[in-house]
Amino acid sequence: MKVLLFDPAAGASGDMIMASLLDLGADQDAARKAVESVGCHLEVTSQEKSHVMACRARVISDRGFHSLSEAVSILKNSSLRGKALDDALSALNILAEAEGRVHGVPAQQAHFHEIGALDALADIAGSCAARHSLSVGRVLSRTISVGGGYVSTAHGLLSVPGPAATEILRGHDMLWKGGPVEEELLTPTGAALLAVLVDEFVSSIPPIRAEKVGYGAGRRELELPNVLRSMIAETLPAPQEGMMHRGHGDQIVQLETNVDDVTGEVLGHLIEQLMQAGALDVSVLPALMKKGRAGSVIRAISRSEDMQHLSRLMIRETGSLGVRIFPSIHRLVAAREQREVQVDINGRVYRAQVKESRLDGELLGIKPEYEDCRRIAGETGLPLRMVIKKIEEEAGKGAAL
Numbered sequence: 001m002k003v004l005l006f007d008p009a010a011g012a013s014g015d016m017i018m019a020s021l022l023d024l025g026a027d028q029d030a031a032r033k034a035v036e037s038v039g040c041h042l043e044v045t046s047q048e049k050s051h052v053m054a055c056r057a058r059v060i061s062d063r064g065f066h067s068l069s070e071a072v073s074i075l076k077n078s079s080l081r082g083k084a085l086d087d088a089l090s091a092l093n094i095l096a097e098a099e100g101r102v103h104g105v106p107a108q109q110a111h112f113h114e115i116g117a118l119d120a121l122a123d124i125a126g127s128c129a130a131r132h133s134l135s136v137g138r139v140l141s142r143t144i145s146v147g148g149g150y151v152s153t154a155h156g157l158l159s160v161p162g163p164a165a166t167e168i169l170r171g172h173d174m175l176w177k178g179g180p181v182e183e184e185l186l187t188p189t190g191a192a193l194l195a196v197l198v199d200e201f202v203s204s205i206p207p208i209r210a211e212k213v214g215y216g217a218g219r220r221e222l223e224l225p226n227v228l229r230s231m232i233a234e235t236l237p238a239p240q241e242g243m244m245h246r247g248h249g250d251q252i253v254q255l256e257t258n259v260d261d262v263t264g265e266v267l268g269h270l271i272e273q274l275m276q277a278g279a280l281d282v283s284v285l286p287a288l289m290k291k292g293r294a295g296s297v298i299r300a301i302s303r304s305e306d307m308q309h310l311s312r313l314m315i316r317e318t319g320s321l322g323v324r325i326f327p328s329i330h331r332l333v334a335a336r337e338q339r340e341v342q343v344d345i346n347g348r349v350y351r352a353q354v355k356e357s358r359l360d361g362e363l364l365g366i367k368p369e370y371e372d373c374r375r376i377a378g379e380t381g382l383p384l385r386m387v388i389k390k391i392e393e394e395a396g397k398g399a400a401l
Contacts, residue, residue, distance in 0.1 A: 001137045001138065001234070001235050002135065002136045002137055002233070002234055002235075003136055003137060003140055003208070003232075003233055004136040004140070004230065004232055005139075005140045005142070005230065005233055006140070006141040006142065006194065006229075006230050007141075007205075007229040007231070008141065008142065008143075008190075008194070009180075009224075010185055010218065010222065010224055010226050010227060010228065011144065011145055011146060011147060011184075011186040011187075012186055012193070013123070013186075013189060013218060013219075014120055014124060014127060014187065014189035014190055014193060015056075015058065015059060015216070015218075016228040017123070017193050017194070017197075017216060017228060018031060018130055018216065019054065019055040019217055020055065020214045020215060020229065021130035021131055021214065022055050022057060022130055022216075023054065023055035023214030023230075024134065024213070024214030024230055025214070025232075026130035026131070026133045026134050027129070027130065027133035028044060030129045030130065031057075031127075031130045033129070034079050034080055034084075034122075034125040034126050034129035035059060035125060035126045036079075037079040037080075037125070038074050038078050038122050039061065039063060039074070039122075040119055040121075040122035041059070041060040041061070042057065042059055042060075042126060043059075043060060044056070044057055044058075045058070049215075049218070049221075049225045049227050050222075050225035050226070052215055053215070054216060054225075054227045055215065056216075056217040057216065059122040059126070061122060065118060065121065068093075071092055071121055074118075075092065075121070075124075075125065076089075079129070082132070083132055084131070084132040087128045087196045088124050088125055088128040091189075091192040091193050091196045092121070092124060092192075094168055094171075094195055095164070095168075095188055095189065095192045098165075098167040098171070098188060099164055101167050102163040102164055102167060120189045123189055123193075128196075128197075131197055136232060138199045138200065139197050139199050139200075140200050140206075141175075141194055141198040141200075141201050142202060142204070143203055144174060144175065144176040144177070144186055145177060145180060145185055146160060146161040146165070146169075146177070146186040147161070147178070147179065147181055147183045147184050147185035147186065148160050148178045148181070148182045148183070149184075151184040160178075160182075160183075160184045160185075161184070161186055161191075164191075165186050165187065165190075165191045168191040169191060171195075173201075174198075175201040175202075180224060181223050183220065183222060200253075200304050201327050202251075206235065206236075207235070208231075208233035208235055208236065210231045210232075213230070213231050214230045214231070215227040215228070215229055215230075251304065252303065252304075253302050253306075253325060253327055254300070254301050254325075254326040255301070255307060255311055255314065255324070255325055256297060256298065256299045256324045257297075257314055257315075257318065257320040257322065257323045257324065258287065258295055258297055258298075258320070259295055259296055259298065259318050259319075260294065260295030261319075262296065262319070266318065267284050267298070269317070270282075270314070270317045273313060274300050274310060277306070277309060277310055277313055278302060278309070279300045279301065279302050279306070279310055280301045280303070281300065282298070282299070282300045283298075283299050283300075284298050284299075285297040285299065298318065300314070307325060311323040311325065334364055335357070336356065336358075337355070337358075338354070338356075339353070339354060339356070339395075340352070340354075341353075341354055341394050342394070343376075343390050345387075345390065350379070351372075352373065352376065353368070353372055354366055354369065354391065355369070356395075366392055368388055368391040368392060373388050373391060
């Protein structure tokens with residue numbers, strides 16, 4: 001599968017995101033049309049940043065907007081259509097909600113700072129148009145470097161990352177870290193665009209084969225190249241199933257939520273629902289909640305493509321207000337193979353399925369299929385534990401060590 005990978009080692013802003021996508025080969029005419037349709041002009045040039053040639057996307061505007069509703073109207077009347085328009089509106093809404101939380105007012109009443117200038121709205125429109133002109137399946141991003149120190153604002157000195165950017169990082173489970181310089185590297189517009197465009201944040205680059213590389217230039221000169229690097233790459237295929245003598249690793253997502261008012265029957269039903277919906281494993285742990293209340297921690301692991309559906313299922317079935325998502329956890333997986341064994345009990349032969357697990361060729365365990373064991377126990381009248389033991393012994397005779 002082809003993916004788009006952002007590498008914000010020097011942070012990200014709206015113009016850097018748009019520029020890096022244009023340098024990758026995104027449709028410049030579509031981006032320019034989107035920028036002009038919101039009332040701005042786009043100037044695209046090449047610029048050297050610490051010996052790295054990068055694309056510079058400069059939006060020129062002398063106007064602004066005064067409210068969220070006005071900004072929404074501007075975007076809806078722009079050239080954006082379909083998913084590009086949806087993403088642009090989502091990024092704008094994320095910015096408005098962040099500003100509202102910082103100032104303690106509803107999003108509709110938020111007083112915009114960075115995004116009050118029309119050029120920020122143009123950065124959003126141009127970036128979304130550029131992204132959706134690229135033929136990629138998923139978008140990944142490495143951990144975002146946000147910088148450090150303080151930034152001067154109309155409200156005085158504020159620590160980096162600024163309040164609005166911090167709210168966006170917190171509210172969208174984005175991976176970030178301080179440094180590597182004492183400067184503001186991540187803007188609220190850049191944070192909002194990454195929150196919308198990125199499907200998964202990863203702490204390190206997974207195995208890929210890079211096809212194209214693009215660099216988007218920032219405005220300032222820093223001690224490091226002030227560029228946002230992006231790539232179009234092909235992800236390498238996962239190891240084939242059925243390889244008996246080698247374990248392998250994969251990338252999974254962990255979902256987790258706390259509940260204190262859910263019955264055991266509902267939890268049992270939820271486990272079944274999650275497994276049927278594609279969860280790789282589900283567990284429920286007893287926990288002591290705030291104010292001494294007894295509760296449960298519901299934990300599930302899944303593939304990244306299933307996390308949104310499974311998260312909604314957890315919220316719907318339990319009434320939880322949110323699900324924590326821990327993206328891209330590496331999992332070492334033992335190789336597994338299922339086979340049939342025949343076991344003689346009281347002169348009659350019974351068939352049962354068993355699962356063998358191995359790591360680097362070493363046999364780790366043999367597990368009989370529960371339903372087969374239960375059926376045989378019912379037919380023979382033997383205790384279930386004895387049936388399980390007999391099947392394990394028979395399977396062990398035929399296991400290649």
